[in-house]
Amino acid sequence: MCGEDSGRSSTKTIGLQQWTIPKGFYTYEKIDEWNSKKHLSAPTFERMIKENNGIIDLSRPILEFYKSMNEVRLLVPIEAKKRIQSAEAFCV
Numbered sequence: 001m002c003g004e005d006s007g008r009s010s011t012k013t014i015g016l017q018q019w020t021i022p023k024g025f026y027t028y029e030k031i032d033e034w035n036s037k038k039h040l041s042a043p044t045f046e047r048m049i050k051e052n053n054g055i056i057d058l059s060r061p062i063l064e065f066y067k068s069m070n071e072v073r074l075l076v077p078i079e080a081k082k083r084i085q086s087a088e089a090f091c092v
Helices: 038-051
Strands: 025-032 063-066 071-078 089-091
Touching: 025 038, 038 071
Parallel strands: none
Antiparallel strands: 025 071, 025 089, 063 071
């Protein structure tokens, strides 16, 4: 689970690990209505990793970002120096 630290976090009281997502560029794919399409996550990640071979930043984690109850974004970290200008990417 991941969330913004508002200063009144209960992560320690409920036993969750707390860490900061490393900044940098991530290429991503959006899955709408993800709850009924959970089976698409693994093959989508596999395709993204294959398509971005050679520019993946292995020092950062691959992430699932649940933007809403309807949308999930699958994020693969990429090296800023090698990122393809046409690739859909955003910076954390």
